[in-house]
Amino acid sequence: MKKELPPVNEGPRADALDKVTGKATYAAEHRVPNLAYGVFVCSTIAKGTIQSIDESVALKSEGVIDIISHKNCPSIPGYATQLPDGTRNPKQWWGMKVLHDNQVRFYGQPIALIVAETIEQANAASLLLKVSYQKETFETDFNLIRKDLSKAKPPSTYTRGNATNLEQAAVKVEGEFNIPIEVHSPMEPQATIAVWESEDKLTVYDKTQGPKATQGALARLFNIPDKNVRVIVNYVGGAFGNALRNWHNVPAACIAAKKINRPVKVVLTRPQMFNLTGYRPQSWQQLKIGADQSGKFVGIVHHAISNTSRYEEFREGIVNASRFLYACDYVETNYRILPLDVSTPTWMRGPGEATGCFALESSIDELSYTLNMDPVELRIKNFAEKNPESKLPWSSNYLKECYDKGRELINWNNRAQKPGSLQENGWLVGYGMANGVFGAGRSQASVRAILNADGNLVLQSAVSDMGPGTTTAMTKIAAENLVMPLNKISFKLGDSELPPGPTQGGSTTTSTLGTAVYLACETLKKSLCTLAVEYAPAFKNMEASTLLVQNGGVSSTLNKELFISNADLLKLANKPFLEITQDSQGTSAMELKHATNSFSSHFVKVLVNPKTFKVKIAEVVTTADAGKIISENTARSQMLGGVVGGVGMALLEELKFDHQTGAITNASFAGYQVPLHPDIPKTTVWFVNKPDPIINPIGAKGLGEIAFIGLAAAIANAVYNATGKRVKDLPITPEKIRAIKN
Amino acid sequence: MQKNCYNNGRRDFIRKASFTAALYAIPSALVHAVPIDLITPGPAPKERIKLLINGKEIAAEVDIRITLLDFLREQLGYTGTKKGCGMGHCGACIIHINGKRMNSCQTLAIHNKSNSIVTIEGVAKGEDLHPMQEAFIKCDAMQCGYCTPGQIMSGIACIRDGRAGSREEIQRYMAGNICRCGAYQNIVDAISQVKASGKPV
Ligand code: FES
Ligand code: FES
Numbered sequence: 036m037k038k039e040l041p042p043v044n045e046g047p048r049a050d051a052l053d054k055v056t057g058k059a060t061y062a063a064e065h066r067v068p069n070l071a072y073g074v075f076v077c078s079t080i081a082k083g084t085i086q087s088i089d090e091s092v093a094l095k096s097e098g099v100i101d102i103i104s105h106k107n108c109p110s111i112p113g114y115a116t117q118l119p120d121g122t123r124n125p126k127q128w129w130g131m132k133v134l135h136d137n138q139v140r141f142y143g144q145p146i147a148l149i150v151a152e153t154i155e156q157a158n159a160a161s162l163l164l165k166v167s168y169q170k171e172t173f174e175t176d177f178n179l180i181r182k183d184l185s186k187a188k189p190p191s192t193y194t195r196g197n198a199t200n201l202e203q204a205a206v207k208v209e210g211e212f213n214i215p216i217e218v219h220s221p222m223e224p225q226a227t228i229a230v231w232e233s234e235d236k237l238t239v240y241d242k243t244q245g246p247k248a249t250q251g252a253l254a255r256l257f258n259i260p261d262k263n264v265r266v267i268v269n270y271v272g273g274a275f276g277n278a279l280r281n282w283h284n285v286p287a288a289c290i291a292a293k294k295i296n297r298p299v300k301v302v303l304t305r306p307q308m309f310n311l312t313g314y315r316p317q318s319w320q321q322l323k324i325g326a327d328q329s330g331k332f333v334g335i336v337h338h339a340i341s342n343t344s345r346y347e348e349f350r351e352g353i354v355n356a357s358r359f360l361y362a363c364d365y366v367e368t369n370y371r372i373l374p375l376d377v378s379t380p381t382w383m384r385g386p387g388e389a390t391g392c393f394a395l396e397s398s399i400d401e402l403s404y405t406l407n408m409d410p411v412e413l414r415i416k417n418f419a420e421k422n423p424e425s426k427l428p429w430s431s432n433y434l435k436e437c438y439d440k441g442r443e444l445i446n447w448n449n450r451a452q453k454p455g456s457l458q459e460n461g462w463l464v465g466y467g468m469a470n471g472v473f474g475a476g477r478s479q480a481s482v483r484a485i486l487n488a489d490g491n492l493v494l495q496s497a498v499s500d501m502g503p504g505t506t507t508a509m510t511k512i513a514a515e516n517l518v519m520p521l522n523k524i525s526f527k528l529g530d531s532e533l534p535p536g537p538t539q540g541g542s543t544t545t546s547t548l549g550t551a552v553y554l555a556c557e558t559l560k561k562s563l564c565t566l567a568v569e570y571a572p573a574f575k576n577m578e579a580s581t582l583l584v585q586n587g588g589v590s591s592t593l594n595k596e597l598f599i600s601n602a603d604l605l606k607l608a609n610k611p612f613l614e615i616t617q618d619s620q621g622t623s624a625m626e627l628k629h630a631t632n633s634f635s636s637h638f639v640k641v642l643v644n645p646k647t648f649k650v651k652i653a654e655v656v657t658t659a660d661a662g663k664i665i666s667e668n669t670a671r672s673q674m675l676g677g678v679v680g681g682v683g684m685a686l687l688e689e690l691k692f693d694h695q696t697g698a699i700t701n702a703s704f705a706g707y708q709v710p711l712h713p714d715i716p717k718t719t720v721w722f723v724n725k726p727d728p729i730i731n732p733i734g735a736k737g738l739g740e741i742a743f744i745g746l747a748a749a750i751a752n753a754v755y756n757a758t759g760k761r762v763k764d765l766p767i768t769p770e771k772i773r774a775i776k777n
Numbered sequence: 778m779q780k781n782c783y784n785n786g787r788r789d790f791i792r793k794a795s796f797t798a799a800l801y802a803i804p805s806a807l808v809h810a811v812p813i814d815l816i817t818p819g820p821a822p823k824e825r826i827k828l829l830i831n832g833k834e835i836a837a838e839v840d841i842r843i844t845l846l847d848f849l850r851e852q853l854g855y856t857g858t859k860k861g862c863g864m865g866h867c868g869a870c871i872i873h874i875n876g877k878r879m880n881s882c883q884t885l886a887i888h889n890k891s892n893s894i895v896t897i898e899g900v901a902k903g904e905d906l907h908p909m910q911e912a913f914i915k916c917d918a919m920q921c922g923y924c925t926p927g928q929i930m931s932g933i934a935c936i937r938d939g940r941a942g943s944r945e946e947i948q949r950y951m952a953g954n955i956c957r958c959g960a961y962q963n964i965v966d967a968i969s970q971v972k973a974s975g976k977p978v
Contacts, residue, residue, distance in 0.1 A: 047914045054922030055910040055929060057857020057897035064856035097820040154851065155821065155842040222861045222869055222923040222957050272859070272923025273957050305862035502921030502958050672917050672960060679959025704866035704955060712948040715961040 045668050046521045049506040050270075059270045062242040063226035063302045070228070071100055073291050073301040074157035075145040075283070076164050077310075081697025082173035082345075082376045085137040085146060089165035093149065096163055098156030101295050103287075104147040108134045109294055111286070113256035126255035130379065131346055133283035134290065139168065140346050141378045142175075142697040143310040145283050150291050150299060173376035176694040177317045178213070180373060181340050187371040188348065193358060195424070196365030201334025204325025208401045212322065212394040213764040216342075216690035217315040217683075218308070219383050220709060221501075223272020225312050226302040227284045229292035238265045241285060244278040245538025246497045250531040252281050253289060266531040271501040275680075276382040277312040278501065279540045284311075309690060309702035313381025316341040316372075318353060320394040330406050330416045334365040337394065343372045344379040352387030357395050359424040359630070360472050361417040366424075376697060382540065384680055385744040388473055393684075393765065396469035396748035401761060407452070410468060410752065411438050422630030430629040430729035431736075434470065437636035437658040440721050441468060444656040445638040454759035455777075462642040462651070465757025471635040471744030475662070475727070475736035477546040478621035481534035484513075484555040486563075486613040490587050490602045492517070494552060495527045498536035498544065502676075503739055504669030505544055511666050512549050512733055516556035518585035534616055542633065542737025545665055547621065550731040555617035560584040562613060563601060570607040571599045622730075629729045635659040635741035637681070637749040643757040648769035650686060650754055652716040657746075662736035663726035674720040674742045681746020683710045686766050826890045830855065831899025839886045846870045848886035849896065857897040857926050861955065868954035871927040871934075872896045878934035880953075897926035900933065908976040909933050912967035920958035928954050932968040933978050941972040 053059040078085075090102040113128040114135050133145050147164060151157035174180050181187070201207070228240040237257065243249040246266040254261045271278060284301040292299040303311055318341040325334045337357040343349045354368035383389075403410040415435060421428045441447070450466035451457040457464040483495040494509060510524040517524075527533065537547045564579040567589040574582065574589070574597065581592050588600040605613060638656040643649070655678050664670045687708035691701045701707045726734025747765060755761045760775040827836045830853070839848055846863070849855040849872075861869030863882045870881040873895040900907040909929050912918070919925045931954045935941050940950040947968050948961075956964065971978065 048917055048919070050922070051914040051917070051919065054919050054925050055897075055906070055913045056901060057855075057926050059922050060856065061859075061923065063860075064850070066854055153840060153843075154847060155840045159821070159842070220957055221921070222859070222867065222955065223921070224861070270923075271921060273921040275957075302860075305864060305866070502919075504920070668917050669920075672920055672958075672963060675962050676920055676959030679956075679961060703864055704862055705864070709955060709957060710959070710961075711953075711955060712951040712961050712965065713945070715948070715959075718962055 045666060048504050048669055049510055049526065061223050061226070061270045061272050062228065062240045062268060063300060065228055065240045065267070067228055067230055067298045070298045070300055071150050071152060071295060072154045072157045073148045073150045073288060073299050074154070074161050075287070075307065076147040076149060076161045077143045077307070078139045078146050079142070080139055080168045080170050081142040081175060083139050083168050083170040085139060086167045086169050088147060092165070093160045093163035096156065096160035098152040099149060099160045100152065101150045101291070102147055102164070103134055103150065103291055103294060105134055105136050108290065111256060111290060112258035126258065128256050128286065129252065130280065131283070133287050141344065141376055143307070143699065144378070145287065145311070148287050148291055148301070150295060173697050175375055175377055175692050175697045177342050177373065177375060180375065181319055184371070187340060187373045190369045190371045193366070193368045198334070198365060198367065200365040201323065201325045201336065204333045205328045206402065206405045207323065207325040208398055208405055209323040210398060210401065210763050212320040212397065214318045214390055214393060215765065216317045217383060217688045218690055218707060219275040219277035219312065219314065220308060220707065221273030221275060221277060224303045224305060224308050225278070225282055225284050226300070227288040228298060228300045229288040230298040231292055231296070235259045236263045237289060238267065239289065240267050242271055242274070242278050243268050243281065244271065244274050244499055244501055244540055246499055246529065246531040247535050248538050249281055249285070253285070256286060256289070264531070267529060268499040269529040271499050274501040275384040276386065276540060279382055279538060282312050305704065306702040309699055309707060310378055313379060313383070314690065315383040315386070315390070316343065316349065316380035318390050320353065320390070322394040322398045324398045324402055326402060326406065330408050330413050332361055332363040332417045335363050336367045337391070338369040339391070340371045340373050341390070342375050342377065342380065345374045345376050347379040348372060349380045351382065353391040356388050356391050356472050359419065359422045360395065360470065361414070362419040362423055363417065385471070385473065385740040388471065388740065389684070389744045389747070392469065392471055392745045393747045393751070396745055397751055397761070397763065400467065400469070400748070400752040400755065404454070409452070411442060411447070414438065414470065425630050427628060427630040430627065430631045431660065431662065431725065431727040432632070432634060433660040433723040433725060434634045434636060436723050437634065437660055441636050441638040441656050441658045444719050444721060445640060445654065447638065450756065454756050459642065463645050463757040465641045465643065465753040465755065466639070467641070467749050467752030467754070467756050468636060468638045469745040469748035469752055471637065471741040473542055473633050473737060473740040473744060475542065475546065475631045475633045475730055476621070476623065477543055477550060477731055478537050479619065480536050480547045480551040481616060481618045482548070482551040482555045483534045483614065483616045484559050486559060486601060486605070488602055488605050488611055490523060490600065492519070492524045493527060494524065494555065495533045496536035496548060496551065497531050497533040498528045498548060499539060500528060501539055503544070503673050504666060505539065505548065507669050508545050508665040509548060509552050512552045513556050516553055517560065519587050523587065542739040542741070545735045546731050546737060549665065549733045549735055551617055551619035553732050554619050555615060558615050558617050559613070562615060563589050563604065566604055566608050567599060571604055573597055573599065627729050631730050633659065633661045633736040633738065633741045635745055637746050639749045639753040641750065641753040641757055643754060643772070648772040650767060652682060652750065654716050655718040656721065657718060657742070658721045659738060659741055660723040661738040661741065662730065663734035664722045664724045665733070665735050670722065670738055671720045673738055675718055677742025678718050678746060679710050679715055680743045681750065682714055684765060685747040685750035689766055824887050826887055828889050828891060829893040831895055841885070841887050843886045844882050845884045845886050845889055846881035849881065855896055855898055859923055859926055861924065868931060869924050869927040871930045871954065873930060873934065878931055897929060900929070907933070908971045908974065908978060909967065912971045916963040916967040916970065918963040918967040919960050924954060924956045928956065928964050932964070935968055936972050936978045941968055944969060
């Protein structure tokens with residue numbers, strides 16, 4: 036049934052023109068009449084209760100309309116824990132209920148919202164609020180608290196095989212790995228504009244990765260029907276996971292707008308972005324891996340602890356990849372979360388796996404030196420022919436092709452097996468590599484396709500695009516399927532009133548939405564062929580199944596001469612347009628009877644100054660098995676972005692706390708280091724680009740996460756190859772390299 | 778003349794800045810340390826300013842505290858210029874003031890009387906894109922697009938200032954423009970291509 040479709044010439048990113056001209060409109064940029072501005076005042080203690088808030092002076096400040104705190108917050112249906120009949124409220128707001136009670140759960144928690152005519156006025160008034168607290172003792176120091184396991188939640192554990200395998204292994208390595216908190220820090224701050232059109236009808240312009248999810252959350256919060264909430268999100272200025280759920284700005288703007296009966300805009304400040312929109316949790320990991328003399332793995336033990344907040348449990352799959360990325364009979368994993376008096380973490384690019392693969396891939400590298408074996412050869416030796424955890428065959432796994440191409444493109448032959456033995460212009464040279472893996476599932480989606488009388492096709496779905504290029508990929512899938520020019524197809528997203536689409540996260544958009552687009556095109560083709568038989572005299576009495584839709588019209592496989600354009604056909608059928616709405620169901624790996632994953636392999640060359648231990652990344656080759664690549668252009672950009680993120684994780688990023696007060700001390704781009712232009716090496720991207728035959732009809736697997744997962748380990752491994760010093764605590768700084776004796 | 782205006786603006790600012798404006802700049806910790814009951818700030822002074830934005834004369838009354846960035850975005854609706862931090866750290870707000878690149882969050886609107894401002898909305902000539910915009914599209918020098926206007930304005934200045942001699946020089950000049958999506962390589966490609974084309978910027 037599947038046939039190879041002819042490639043469509045790649046145009047530019049579909050929304051590039053809007054982005055380079057400043058016309059792309061992000062959440063905070065919608066013009067709304069009579070707008071008021073909301074600014075959060077945040078707690079200056081880490082834990083305790085608010086004893087009093089004196090707003091008398093602030094209220095008199097120029098332009099102040101209202102000051103909302105737990106003292107005067109209107110009663111919100113979704114804030115109630117119980118229904119009037121005493122049963123649990125099933126529609127409770129997910130997460131902390133901002134402005135709801137007098138509890139302070141973390142330093143910098145919003146405790147009041149100043150609403151004023153302008154930002155300047157709101158900011159000025161925010162300094163005039165007098166707050167007094169009853170302080171309580173708090174715990175923010177992960178490294179200290181984690182040593183007392185009784186403070187952690189009960190572990191989730193997994194074991195297969197026989198532990199004696201590892202005990203008796205010919206070679207073994209063991210290490211502890213620490214990763215600090217990393218923060219998404221997208222360039223666009225979280226922003227919400229809330230407009231109550233009437234008593235129970237709400238329009239919200241919001242930075243969200245899921246317009247439908249936000250719609251549902253707000254409908255529950257105010258106990259109004261979903262259809263009464265409209266969420267608009269034309270553009271998302273990066274998110275990397277931090278717009279997967281609704282943070283305090285969302286309910287606060289809606290509550291304030293309702294209370295003052297005017298539209299309200301709440302935009303988080305950059306310092307607030309470091310505390311109020313989630314982050315990759317801090318983690319500690321311990322990994323033991325053993326092999327026989329030939330290098331065959333005989334056991335992996337992977338334990339991890341990561342932090343959560345005191346008021347919510349956030350878990351991620353830190354230890355999961357250790358169970359299935361390589362063939363190994365004995366595997367034991369143990370994962371705990373540790374509550375601290377901090378805000379709640381959330382999914383950040385490559386959630387779980389990015390953390391876990393740093394430990395796993397660093398340990399395998401270390402083992403390769405113990406065995407005196409090339410690290411790529413060691414991985415090939417332990418290639419998993421099928422998923423060793425589920426025992427299911429891979430839907431596709433072309434990691435070995437990634438290894439070959441990666442080695443070739445980075446000139447792996449130049450690598451010295453003996454660490455610290457290679458120099459270039461007085462700098463130590465090191466080569467390293469590591470793998471990434473992530474699940475490649477797909478969920479349910481719905482797409483509307485409208486073929487207009489002028490022959491243009493409009494596709495619609497209520498999704499948002501944080502940057503990877505969803506619009507571009509979707510129009511390309513349709514163009515290939517219908518064999519029609521890209522410029523005749525547009526994709527409309529960013530409005531909850533469109534047919535329900537998935538939340539953009541976990542590298543599933545292309546697979547999920549792309550399948551729906553593909554199926555919509557298939558349905559559209561069938562409808563066109565049926566119409567042709569019914570209305571076009573030339574096709575009368577022909578079998579619809581012998582007809583073909585391509586080049587903007589219907590033709591016959593039996594008679595090459597016959598052709599009618601879609602526009603003419605619609606005219607004959609007396610239809611101003613043809614519209615179909617297509618649902619596509621999600622399919623689990625089990626249903627597919629296959630393990631479905633994307634894979635990546637990153638190769639890095641670093642230079643390390645032998646005196647200062649400054650690390651310069653000289654070159655990166657990043658390769659991926661992400662199935663069929665829909666848009667080379669945007670997919671390549673996504674991979675380049677993954678490398679930049681990896682450089683940040685490996686060398687720069689770390690959120691810091693003052694544990695005396697519980698405050699974050701580097702909540703700005705001056706304090707929290709992210710990669711800048713000069714940090715970025717020449718990067719080459721290579722894709723296997725072979726369709727996955729199982730996951731979906733388009734053959735694409737996810738890309739966003741694997742572009743990033745594994746990079747930090749590849750860099751650490753290259754630093755080891757250059758210096759003989761293995762840094763297991765991120766970020767890798769010159770001080771940490773220097774401190775290691777070898 | 779331009780410089781003079783700027784100076785006047787600055788002196789005016791210092792003279793007219795009321796306690797409100799001063800308060801605005803004081804860290805909250807300090808404010809809480811003094812008895813704030815004694816402080817009831819009066820209304821912040823407003824000033825009339827006239828300036829040129831993308832060749833168009835604009836006259837407005839502004840709060841003396843408003844940054845040029847917030848003036849553009851919130852008061853005038855020129856939202857092409859982005860706000861990434863408001864602290865001078867990210868470069869999303871970069872525009873050209875009298876031909877020089879500047880972080881618009883780091884200058885007050887009242888300091889820009891008579892200045893000629895060019896924003897991302899003003900670099901194309903009608904339908905004809907600026908060569909830097911074209912190169913950004915061609916090189917896919919963006920993902921989410923939020924840093925893009927700032928990168929383009931900085932990129933144009935990079936060539937104008939004669940700092941696009943090599944990739945390394947471009948990278949150094951562009952170091953104040955953060956791209957969290959990581960489009961850096963393509964951005965440098967775009968700037969290099971415009972430079973190599975010799976097209977006037
Ligand atoms: S907004 Fe001006 S530098 Fe960030
Ligand atoms: S394109 Fe998203 S921050 Fe640069």
